[in-house]
Amino acid sequence: MTMNEEKTIDLGQGWELMQRVNTQLKNNLDGLEPKLSYEDTENLSLEKHGESILTELVHRWDHHIEIVNWLSNCFQYLEGNYISQNSLPSLHEVGITCFRVPVYQELYGRLSEAVISLNNNLLKNQANKGEHIDRSLLKNVLDIFVEVGMGKTYRKNYKVEDLSRMAELCSQIPGGLIIISRIFAAHLVVEARALVEHDEDAASNEKDFVMKAIKLRDKYYTYTNDCFKGETCLLLDLKIAFQEFWRKGVVGMSCSKILASFCDNIIRKGGNEAIEETLQKVEDLLDYITCADRDLFAKFYWKKMTQRLLFYKNANVEFEAFILTQLRWHLQPFIGKMGQMLRDLTLAKQNEVAFEDFLSTIPYIDLGIDFAVTVLTDRRWPCYKSFHLNLPTEMVKCVKAFTEFYQTKKNCRKLTWINSLGTCKLIGNFESKSMELVVTTAQACALLLFNEFDRIKYSDIKVSLKLPDKDLVRVLQPLSCAKHKILKKEPNTQTISPSDYFEFNSEFTDRRKRIKISIPPLVEKKVVVDDETRVQNRIHRSNVIGATIMRIMKRHKVLGFQRLSKECLEQLCSKLKLHRREFKMQIESLIEQEYLMRDKSNPNLFRYIP
Amino acid sequence: MPPRSSSKKKTVPANAGSTDDHSSASSKAKTKKDQIDQLFDSYANSSIQMIDPEGIEALCSDLGVDYTDVRILMFAWKLKAEKQGYFTLDEWRTGLKALGVNTLSELKKALPELESEVRTPPNFADFYSFAFRYCLTEEKQKTVDIESICELLNLVLGSQFQPQVDLLIQYLKFQSDYKVITLDQWMNFLRFCNEISFPDLGNYDSTAAWPLILDYFVEWVKQKA
Numbered sequence: 001m002t003m004n005e006e007k008t009i010d011l012g013q014g015w016e017l018m019q020r021v022n023t024q025l026k027n028n029l030d031g032l033e034p035k036l037s038y039e040d041t042e043n044l045s046l047e048k049h050g051e052s053i054l055t056e057l058v059h060r061w062d063h064h065i066e067i068v069n070w071l072s073n074c075f076q077y078l079e080g081n082y083i084s085q086n087s088l089p090s091l092h093e094v095g096i097t098c099f100r101v102p103v104y105q106e107l108y109g110r111l112s113e114a115v116i117s118l119n120n121n122l123l124k125n126q127a128n129k130g131e132h133i134d135r136s137l138l139k140n141v142l143d144i145f146v147e148v149g150m151g152k153t154y155r156k157n158y159k160v161e162d163l164s165r166m167a168e169l170c171s172q173i174p175g176g177l178i179i180i181s182r183i184f185a186a187h188l189v190v191e192a193r194a195l196v197e198h199d200e201d202a203a204s205n206e207k208d209f210v211m212k213a214i215k216l217r218d219k220y221y222t223y224t225n226d227c228f229k230g231e232t233c234l235l236l237d238l239k240i241a242f243q244e245f246w247r248k249g250v251v252g253m254s255c256s257k258i259l260a261s262f263c264d265n266i267i268r269k270g271g272n273e274a275i276e277e278t279l280q281k282v283e284d285l286l287d288y289i290t291c292a293d294r295d296l297f298a299k300f301y302w303k304k305m306t307q308r309l310l311f312y313k314n315a316n317v318e319f320e321a322f323i324l325t326q327l328r329w330h331l332q333p334f335i336g337k338m339g340q341m342l343r344d345l346t347l348a349k350q351n352e353v354a355f356e357d358f359l360s361t362i363p364y365i366d367l368g369i370d371f372a373v374t375v376l377t378d379r380r381w382p383c384y385k386s387f388h389l390n391l392p393t394e395m396v397k398c399v400k401a402f403t404e405f406y407q408t409k410k411n412c413r414k415l416t417w418i419n420s421l422g423t424c425k426l427i428g429n430f431e432s433k434s435m436e437l438v439v440t441t442a443q444a445c446a447l448l449l450f451n452e453f454d455r456i457k458y459s460d461i462k463v464s465l466k467l468p469d470k471d472l473v474r475v476l477q478p479l480s481c482a483k484h485k486i487l488k489k490e491p492n493t494q495t496i497s498p499s500d501y502f503e504f505n506s507e508f509t510d511r512r513k514r515i516k517i518s519i520p521p522l523v524e525k526k527v528v529v530d531d532e533t534r535v536q537n538r539i540h541r542s543n544v545i546g547a548t549i550m551r552i553m554k555r556h557k558v559l560g561f562q563r564l565s566k567e568c569l570e571q572l573c574s575k576l577k578l579h580r581r582e583f584k585m586q587i588e589s590l591i592e593q594e595y596l597m598r599d600k601s602n603p604n605l606f607r608y609i610p
Numbered sequence: 611m612p613p614r615s616s617s618k619k620k621t622v623p624a625n626a627g628s629t630d631d632h633s634s635a636s637s638k639a640k641t642k643k644d645q646i647d648q649l650f651d652s653y654a655n656s657s658i659q660m661i662d663p664e665g666i667e668a669l670c671s672d673l674g675v676d677y678t679d680v681r682i683l684m685f686a687w688k689l690k691a692e693k694q695g696y697f698t699l700d701e702w703r704t705g706l707k708a709l710g711v712n713t714l715s716e717l718k719k720a721l722p723e724l725e726s727e728v729r730t731p732p733n734f735a736d737f738y739s740f741a742f743r744y745c746l747t748e749e750k751q752k753t754v755d756i757e758s759i760c761e762l763l764n765l766v767l768g769s770q771f772q773p774q775v776d777l778l779i780q781y782l783k784f785q786s787d788y789k790v791i792t793l794d795q796w797m798n799f800l801r802f803c804n805e806i807s808f809p810d811l812g813n814y815d816s817t818a819a820w821p822l823i824l825d826y827f828v829e830w831v832k833q834k835a
Binding site for chain 2: 562580598606
């Protein structure tokens with residue numbers, strides 16, 4: 001008995017109590033159902049076929065449920081505390097499993113047969129208005145199927161024709177469609193859950209996961225449309241089931257993020273004929289996520305899009321614009337921003353030409369290097385760190401020239417140079433050959449110092465660049481400690497320290513002609529976004545729990561803590577797993593907000609404040 | 611014309627009345643009231659018509675008690691003082707009347723009596739909750755920061771439940787889940803001290819309606835042991 005682990009009272013005392021309750025219970029049960037044994041059920045049904053087996057099933061089921069309810073009531077305390085705290089399956093669930101394993105697993109073949117033949121008989125009789133067949137029996141059996149989860153195999157074993165016939169039949173029984181629709185939706189949940197559980201590494205493979213989700217959705221919609229003629233109640237139930245599936249997310253990742261990454265993936269792959277269709281499917285899935293999640297999706301999409309536009313060399317503004325119009329309904333809160341971003345980039349291209357023209361008209365300016373600027377409209381793009389960097393004279397000249405040029409176009413706008421986003425291409429003359437180095441602006445500044453000096457101290461680089469230590473380490477580390485050692489460092493270690501010396505590594509060589517120096521990514525950003533997601537999820541949960549508590553309290557006005565906890569658990573069991581701590585926290589917050597109060601004389605009692 | 615004359619009439623008698631009050635201090639009741647008011651005036655900040663923190667400090671030193679003494683908080687409770695660090699004339703009058711004192715020396719003598727009055731159970735719960743509300747200085751403020759709570763706990767419960775209070779303060783300073791304490795949590799601290807056997811905490815039931823912070827506290831204590 002698990003009860004012993006839970007009870008904080010004396011063990012012996014608790015055990016004795018349990019024994020007493022147990023004996024009493026057994027006596028009562030014997031009176032109710034003298035030969036309750038699942039072997040019996042099996043034997044019985046061996047001889048029974050067709051309708052009789054179904055009748056027997058319904059009969060046994062009724063008894064079983066009565067017993068399960070009885071036991072659940074006896075162990076109410078256990079259910080309200082130990083089980084909910086440890087997220088164990090509820091007593092009701094366990095009771096159902098008890099029925100499922102011996103009865104269903106042994107008999108499902110024969111049961112399905114019986115249901116089919118009953119179906120067919122019913123249909124036949126429908127046609128010739130002949131002998132009356134018990135429709136309520138079929139309805140009851142279907143009810144059991146829903147409850148026990150037999151619906152799963154039941155549907156799987158059917159072909160589309162059978163299903164269509166079933167659908168026709170059910171539409172003739174009052175409430176029949178609702179039942180079949182519940183089976184259907186329940187089965188979808190099972191399959192969806194399997195998808196999530198199966199895909200433990202879904203986080204690393206969003207693409208496959210989303211494709212599977214799309215397939216799942218397609219499958220069910222085909223069934224609904226082909227077999228059930230697109231019945232609204234089925235569509236609705238499917239929608240709810242899908243919403244539930246999405247709300248949970250996968251392995252700690254929210255669905256919004258997964259879908260945004262998925263979009264990012266297909267957009268990076270570029271245009272092909274299938275993309276429109278794929279986007280349509282993504283939109284279908286987006287229909288199932290909540291408003292808050294949709295906003296989050298837009299935000300994730302925006303971040304991904306920013307990265308594509310700024311750092312992805314194959315970024316295609318027209319293509320991005322096309323996708324944007326496709327997904328516009330789901331990107332609502334960010335659509336304006338994103339449109340402006342694309343306009344910025346188009347403008348930058350035009351400016352490039354205009355800038356060249358501008359330079360050619362002024363003979364005294366000779367930049368000596370190619371220089372292109374992308375002007376980003378403030379607040380449309382994420383906030384980028386614009387750290388101060390002491391640029392070499394070559395670059396200062398460029399910056400001046402561009403500022404002058406920009407004044408001629410928009411004289412009242414202020415330009416802020418975001419050095420952290422810049423890239424530079426340098427030609428490195430190494431002993432073996434010369435190679436093109438793609439580096440950040442700050443790295444270029446550091447490397448250019450070696451045109452003048454062979455060997456430079458860390459502190460001197462720092463003075464020249466005027467960078468704080470934290471940033472300077474990020475600049476120098478990939479140049480001297482990583483794969484491509486453009487700089488020789490003394491001592492030759494893996495970390496940068498203020499006492500280090502640097503020297504140009506003329507012996508460096510590589511088989512490629514162009515080398516991109518990667519920069520260690522800033523990890524903080526990711527943490528912030530993920531935190532946001534988690535916070536939103538927590539807010540959603542607490543809203544649901546709070547609303548449930550208030551609904552219950554509004555009805556009861558005054559309620560003890562244990563009963564409130566139990567009712568809340570029952571009402572929420574389909575939506576979320578309620579943890580005791582979360583529940584307590586919510587109650588406390590409602591007290592603080594003066595929706596509830598503790599009873600003055602009994603602190604375990606809560607009162608509703610109207 | 612007529613309205614003007616009537617307004618004049620109103621002001622003149624009022625003035626006359628008040629000067630009359632001062633000049634004819636004949637009845638006993640009036641003398642007493644005057645004594646209370648005079649005492650008030652000697653500590654009050656005349657610009658705001660209230661005894662301000664400075665005035666309270668002066669009062670404390672005249673009474674020979676420390677500014678942070680629990681009896682001053684009890685005195686504030688008796689006065690039903692609204693705002694921390696300030697006494698209004700109304701609060702002062704009703705409070706001193708309720709204590710049955712008129713002068714400083716009488717007030718000094720009344721303090722021990724006040725303390726034993728507060729220490730009776732129903733009064734104490736009221737005083738205890740007053741102590742929390744007294745710390746709410748901002749408008750719409752509903753919670754008190756941990757640091758103030760620790761001081762307050764020590765002040766109001768320290769003498770009765772020293773070991774519990776010490777441990778609770780130790781926990782509050784250690785934990786990082788809570789930055790502020792609500793009235794409900796505060797009230798349950800008192801209930802905890804009153805009801806839960808110490809130091810074994812044997813009758814604490816985390817499945818009952820105790821605030822979560824006490825669940826955490828008990829967990830922490832048990833882990834520590």
